[in-house]
Amino acid sequence: MNNIKLTIEYDGTNYYGWQRQKDKITIQEAIEVAIASITKETIEVIGSSRTDAGVHAKGFVANFKTNSSVPPKRFREALNTKLPDDIVIIKSEEVNDDFHARYNAKGKTYEYNLLNTEAPSALLRNYSYHPKYDLDVDAMKEAAKYFVGTHDFIAFRSQGSSVKGTVRTIFDLKVEKKDEIIKISVTGDGFLYNMVRIIVGTLIEVGRGKNKPQYIEEIIAKKDRKLAGFCVPAKGLLLKEVYY
Amino acid sequence: MNNIKLTIEYDGTNYYGWQRQKDKITIQEAIEVAIASITKETIEVIGSSRTDAGVHAKGFVANFKTNSSVPPKRFREALNTKLPDDIVIIKSEEVNDDFHARYNAKGKTYEYNLLNTEAPSALLRNYSYHPKYDLDVDAMKEAAKYFVGTHDFIAFRSQGSSVKGTVRTIFDLKVEKKDEIIKISVTGDGFLYNMVRIIVGTLIEVGRGKNKPQYIEEIIAKKDRKLAGFCVPAKGLLLKEVYY
Known part of the structure; x- marks a missing residue:
């Protein structure tokens, strides 16, 4: 299993913040849907923090684990073709298995x-x-x-x-x-x-x-x-x- | 009759450019509607140029003539309360009767x-x-x-x-x-x-x-x-x- 770290830029104007919510569109959900459409897995994306509705990000960090054979660096472009244009993956890379976007943030x-x-x-x-x-x-x-x-x-x-x-x-x-x-x-x-x-x-x-x-x-x-x-x-x- | 010069900032993303068009929302129309709601006159706003759909402005200039008793400098705030938030009047001022936003642009x-x-x-x-x-x-x-x-x-x-x-x-x-x-x-x-x-x-x-x-x-x-x-x-x- 690969652990993939994503660096994400988003315009928070049209979202109810990062964290998945019932019946409300969030950035976490948009990214999880995009990943699932590529990997055909049900995955959870771990974010470095919860951002509130309307807050923006240039360097938000998230990670997810996948069995997909997509090369880690290729996730950037693959996800950007699936995501709306107010969410952009700036970088995707493989990290150690124990990297956790929230717990490891210094x-x-x-x-x-x-x-x-x-x-x-x-x-x-x-x-x-x-x-x-x-x-x-x-x-x-x-x-x-x-x-x-x-x-x-x-x-x-x-x-x-x-x-x-x-x-x-x-x-x-x-x-x-x-x-x-x-x-x-x-x-x-x-x-x-x-x-x-x-x-x-x-x-x-x-x-x-x-x-x-x-x-x-x-x-x-x-x-x-x-x-x-x-x-x-x-x-x-x-x-x-x-x-x- | 007063000749009022407006300096205008706008985000052109949601408009079909400056110039009034049939059945399409333009910046000129939005401003004319806002002025009419204040002065109760049918007025025409003259713009310094036509900008295309999607083009933005920080210092667009326009002028209009009015018999309204609203003090020229007060049009700024009065119009901003009427306009959508992607169009903002930065300044309103009285100018000479013969000032024309398009013809006089140097x-x-x-x-x-x-x-x-x-x-x-x-x-x-x-x-x-x-x-x-x-x-x-x-x-x-x-x-x-x-x-x-x-x-x-x-x-x-x-x-x-x-x-x-x-x-x-x-x-x-x-x-x-x-x-x-x-x-x-x-x-x-x-x-x-x-x-x-x-x-x-x-x-x-x-x-x-x-x-x-x-x-x-x-x-x-x-x-x-x-x-x-x-x-x-x-x-x-x-x-x-x-x-x-």
Whole structure:
């Protein structure tokens, strides 16, 4: 049996997230259907994470086991001919039998795009969020520093997750302004439910002057979800890379 | 009567181009319907150019005359609440009575995005073209120089246009590679039907080694459409700016 690792780019706009759901179209299901049509097996694809409805990915990782004689590297093109054009396999390769896309993930980088213009954007409407505030990027950069490190991020988690530990390590959190976009990139060993989107909402409240950058320290220490910012919309979020 | 100039961003994916057509949804119609719902007048919007189905714009310009008492700058927000989210008014302003978005245009900048990767892109599928060749960007940059200047561009025009003169001036033509995208930006005083898309197709044939950069000079001199390259798909094209 071969263990195949897939690197996947997708536009999440038209899907109910990664994870298979009853009666709702998801990316996992689309890929499982495409694989089955090639291998004639019933297989399960293991994803590196669940992404919510509307979230996008450039480097999502998944794996599946197959007895098919299709050469591992050939799955890329074979699957791309079966998949809708908003899901693309960037790479397919054989990996060790014990590789597991979720359990073996050592870290991930997410990006969030804020549109910093007066008018909204027609072209970026599905790939950014338009907060309608003038944002102080320097204050946001200053605030970003307080997130880096190993902390209990329970204040930055939405309800509805069954994960037990809430301590995570953020290796890097960058805020960069380029033309009309403020891009927030965050790399960590793992993320709680909605954690990236709540961090971005918290940075916006600093950027619009509602809170001082130093307030991040207090939110983390007090472990209170109510002190952190709002959960920004899914559409501005992109899973950039998964590290193993 | 006020003459109102609109600067418009749109995602052309779901429209049959700018120009009003019978039984087909166009951007001009969507904007005229939105204006009429505010002013209660029957008005005609004059666009700076016709863009084809699937072509996008960041700085399309249009104008219309109205007796409405809506302050000119307020049309932006008023129209944006009426328009679908793939058409956005970036700016609305009062202009001289004799301003005409098409006749007064002195020049335009278009951009074309080529995807220079092995796999296609899910996220850029509607905003780029994926030529499937390895492209020599330096050769394309060299070829680009031959287009600049005042020439008869009849070899770079599709049939179906009724415009008489075929001499145009290209002020600037840049080829830039950034990550996975080769961006071609062209500024000129005007463009023949499909001219930008045929120029890009001609540059691709240089980039893949089919023709030498110097061959552009010969195509221009021989005025023969058959010597120029193919017309690349509309979806990679963006009208960036119109100059007055």
